Each structure stands twice: as C-alpha cells, then as structure tokens.
C-alpha cells in the first residue's frame with residue numbers, strides 16, 4: 001500500500017504572506033489589530049506560528065503597518081518566532097489597502113518559491129490542518145484555492161438604503177450554494193503574481209486575492225475551512241477567540 005507523502009516529501013516549497021498592516025477600525029480604539037493581544041500574545045504571532053507549523057511553509061513574510069516595521073520585527077523576536085523550526089520570517093512595510101499590502105509582501109518572495117499562501121494576521125487560530133489542505137490542493141494542480149465554510153444564516157440580497165432605513169429585499173440566494181471564505185488562500189506563485197500585476201496596471205480592487213484570479217478569468221476552487229479560522233473583526237470576535245484559546249490551552253491542543 002502506498003504511504004501518502006507529506007508536502008515536504010513532494011518537495012513543495014511554500015511561502016506565506018501575512019497582511020498585518022490594517023488599523024482594525026471595527027475592533028475599536030487601540031493598537032493596530034494585528035498587535036492586539038489574545039491570551040497575552042499578539043494576534044500576528046499566533047497567525048505566524050499557525051503557518052510555521054505547516055511543514056510545507058519555509059518562509060513567512062509579515063506585512064507590517066508602515067510605521068510599525070521595527071516594532072513588529074522586535075515583537076516577533078521577543079516571542080521567539082524568527083527561526084521557529086528553521087522557518088525564515090521577514091517583515092516588510094504594508095500599503096493603504098490589503099491588496100497593496102499583499103503585493104508588497106509578494107515582492108520579497110524569492111524566485112524558487114512555487115506556492116504562495118496569503119493569510120490574514122486577523123485569523124490567529126487557523127488550524128494547521130487547514131493550512132496543509134490548502135497547500136495540498138495547490139500541489140494537486142489547482143491554481144487558486146480558498147478554504148471556506150457553509151453559512152449558518154440565510155442571506156438576503158438587498159437594495160442598500162440610508163442607515164436606519166428599511167431595505168427592500170431583492171433576492172434570497174440558495175444557501176446550499178454559498179460559502180463563507182477564509183484564509184490562508186493558496187496560489188501557484190506565478191498566478192498570484194500575474195493577477196496582482198494586472199490589478200495594479202488596470203486599477204482593479206478586490207476584497208480577496210482569489211477574487212482577483214476570478215476577475216481575470218482564472219479558476220478558483222474551495223476546500224473545507226474550519227470554524228476556528230474565523231477573522232477577528234469586531235470586539236465579540238476577540239471574546240470568542242479568547243474562549244477558543246483557553247480551551248486549547250486547557251486541553252494542551254495547538
């Protein structure tokens with residue numbers, strides 16, 4: 001019987017770009033979101049550790065707030081993240097939008113990297129199994145891969161109205177065909193590079209990297225995500241993340 005080979009054994013060489021340059025306005029006043037703490041450890045450090053746990057990932061590029069590069073560098077060093085399990089961790093300055101931050105991170109990924117993951121610093125608790133599943137799907141031939149989960153709520157499309165005014169419902173998409181998308185999203189490196197170059201020259205903006213691939217006619221596939229890969233966006237998300245982390249620590253899980 002054939003023993004399944006791990007990504008490392010298949011000579012996969014993956015880098016992760018971690019956009020962490022946002023302000024975190026929806027989380028409320030305080031430090032930039034990626035530097036806010038969860039269980040005494042910055043969100044960003046959790047996210048980098050989660051990626052470094054994947055055997056395929058050899059390099060993590062953290063995209064820091066433009067005025068926070070030195071702070072992020074020393075924070076990663078303080079938490080022993082640099083050189084973690086032999087992984088290289090670099091820090092570069094980000095841009096005004098997430099898309100620009102990703103592009104600036106991608107700029108420093110070396111030529112010998114075949115697969116690039118893009119992972120929000122704001123998703124600190126992504127299980128390594130999700131990271132591995134995304135890498136594996138790219139390895140198996142997909143050019144762009146997104147982890148996603150089914151929706152709990154029914155979704156309505158509306159005609160947006162002024163704040164506080166009732167909004168007419170336009171349609172109710174069939175929930176069974178909808179997915180809520182997470183990160184890390186995984187790409188053949190040349191595909192991600194090409195769509196970012198084109199987005200820059202065409203002035204195109206998308207809320208996620210896979211969206212750029214779709215806009216330019218590429219093929220994106222979904223693999224199962226995980227409920228614990230949720231994005232810390234609002235204060236309630238931080239409470240939930242604290243609870244998940246406390247449970248993991250109590251059970252000695254990662």
Ligand code: CTP
Pocket residue numbers: 018019020021022023024025026027033034063094095096097098099101102120121122123231232233
């Ligand atoms: N991000 C980035 N550069 C930007 C904007 C966002 O690197 N100019 C990063 C954030 O740091 C975050 C990820 O993109 O890790 C997802 O964005 P989001 O959750 O929207 O974070 P923020 O933009 O920081 O939050 P908000 O929109 O509430 O201000």
Ligand code: MG
Pocket residue numbers: 022
């Ligand atoms: Mg934002």
